[in-house]
Amino acid sequence: MGKSDSWPTKSLLPNYDVFDEYRYFEPATEYQIVNCRREMAVTICEDIWNTGEIPLYNRFPLDELALQQPDMVINIAASPFNYHQASIRKQVLRENA
Numbered sequence: 001m002g003k004s005d006s007w008p009t010k011s012l013l014p015n016y017d018v019f020d021e022y023r024y025f026e027p028a029t030e031y032q033i034v035n036c037r038r039e040m041a042v043t044i045c046e047d048i049w050n051t052g053e054i055p056l057y058n059r060f061p062l063d064e065l066a067l068q069q070p071d072m073v074i075n076i077a078a079s080p081f082n083y084h085q086a087s088i089r090k091q092v093l094r095e096n097a
Helices: 061-066 085-096
Strands: 039-044 072-076
Touching: 039 061
Parallel strands: 039 072
Antiparallel strands: none
16 A cells, blocks of 8 residues: 555544444554654554553554554643553553554
């Protein structure tokens, strides 16, 4: 798949805890980077959280996007508040890096 100027769609839809995203969204099936003077891989929330020894999903959006060699990755998220959220998010980002 080539590079595109279209905006990304979310691919990993959580359906646990406070999340019920399959009610509102359909998962993306293709991955594309965005060109905005730099080539950016834009992911949405859950798309970076599929880490650890037992991942929740069998798809890995960042692995697919890395094949397109973006200059940077931007993750857009709005998770429910949790006192430890910042440190947990940093660990997830480390695992993805």
